[in-house]
Amino acid sequence: MSIQWFPGHMASARKQAAKTMALVDVVVEVVDARIPAASSNPMIHELRRERQRPCLKVLNKTDIADPTVTAQWLTHFQQEKGVTAVALSCNKQSDVARIPALAQKLAPHRDDNIKPLRLMIMGIPNVGKSTLMNAMVKRKVAQVGDQPAVTKSEQRIDISPRLTVYDTPGLLWPKIKYPLDGFMLAACHAVGTNAVMEEEVAAALGDMLLARYPATLEKRYGLDASNMDGVAIVEAVGKRRGCRKKGGELDLEKAALILLTDFRSGILGRISLETPDTRQAMMDAQVEVPATDTADENIDDQA
Template sequence: MTIQWFPGHMAAARRKVAETLARTDVVIEVLDARCPEASSNPLIRELRAARQRPVLRVLNKADLADPAATAAWLDTYAQQPGVKAVALSCKKPGDAAKIPGLCRQLAPHRNDNTKPLRMMILGIPNVGKSTLMNALLKRRIAAVGDEPAVTRQQQSFDLGPGMTITDTPGLLWPKIEFDADGFMLAACHAIGRNAVIDEEVAVFLAGILLERYPALLAARYRIEPAKLDAVGVVEAVAKRRGCLRQGEFDLEKAALILLTDFRSGALGRISLETPASRAAMLARQTLETTAS
């Protein structure tokens, strides 16, 4: 299954972002800490590069991600020019409060209070942009939901003396280059369910869990991962949770249980990619392209 999801409003949102970026000092790119590169929109990188704007990469939902993987990503981003990165949970007001100060470090020419520091929040759907906006403003001004593409238009606000901030709709890109990225985004609920098959996404997730987090599978579902493949994990969840339909295992229901447990953190702190796994995936892709 190749996953693609680019609702019509996203094309219009992209055009509006390009216009607003010309009047922006710092881009705040909100990423999912469980898959930072998969959740980094290449269109945002292109728009930011064209305007030469620095970026603060916010690895949100860090409380759900593997701390070791997150530390590796922060080290990787620290080596990139024009980039700062921070791992946090936008649901924690104290975490969100760090962001304006970090943005000021990226735009020192805006530290004299003669002109406001202009920040813009960008990112793919359902990574927590609106949650961050609400936390920064200390009031609910942006709609928040556990479904992708809740925000449909830009909103700009004053953020204390000498600072303005703009929230934007979630932006995906027209063609997701790597199948694994599409599956990671679907597992993290950044893609609408009408564009994915939950069973296939759950099997993809189960494969990663078997490879990197078998102990978490064993603890959550009381199964023996060493005896299972990825499909077997979903079947084992169905058996353990009594997912039956007309006397057979209901794999669709079991898939949703596995995905929900991952998304909520009930399975434990899990990252779907690391800098090393990302590099390995890109190397495999290059070999396959060359071979074909």
């Protein structure tokens, strides 16, 4: 299965973002610390390069990501030109309070009431942009929800005479290049449910967890993970949790949601699905979505 999701409102949001980029000094790109590269939108990189804007890359949800892997990603991103990376939780006010000063270092010429620092918060759906915005403003100005694409329009907030912030809708890109990226995005709930089959996403997640955190699976669900694959993991979770339909048939959809929810909520523990090394290995293998796949097949104007 190839996962693609580019609702109609994202196309218009991309056009608006290109216009707003001309007005800002620093792009604050929020990514999911569990999948920092897979959750980094290449369209944002393109827009930044066109306008030559520096980037403060915020690795959010570090409280449920593997800390050792997060440290590797920080080192990796700090090597990119014009990028400063920071790992934090947008739910912690003390973490969010660090952002203006970090961004200021990327635009030292914007530091007074005449030339206020102008930030643009960007990222894919459901990575915590609205949570970050609300924490920076210290009041609810952006809708927050555990669903992709809650924010559908751009807004500007003047936090102080010296700081202006633009909040933008979550943006995916028209074609997800690598199939594994699609599964990682879906597992982290960055893709609309209309674009995925939960059982397939959970099975893919099971394979990733078996490769990196088999002991976590064994401890949580009381199973022996040896000689299992992702499908077997979903089936085992269903059996352990009594997921049965009428007549006794195993309810794989319910089992899949249990595994996905346990991962998304952090109940499984601090887990990262990719490292800089595994990312490079995937890219070297060049396993891409076939050219016959098109983004138009999954555009949903009602999303």
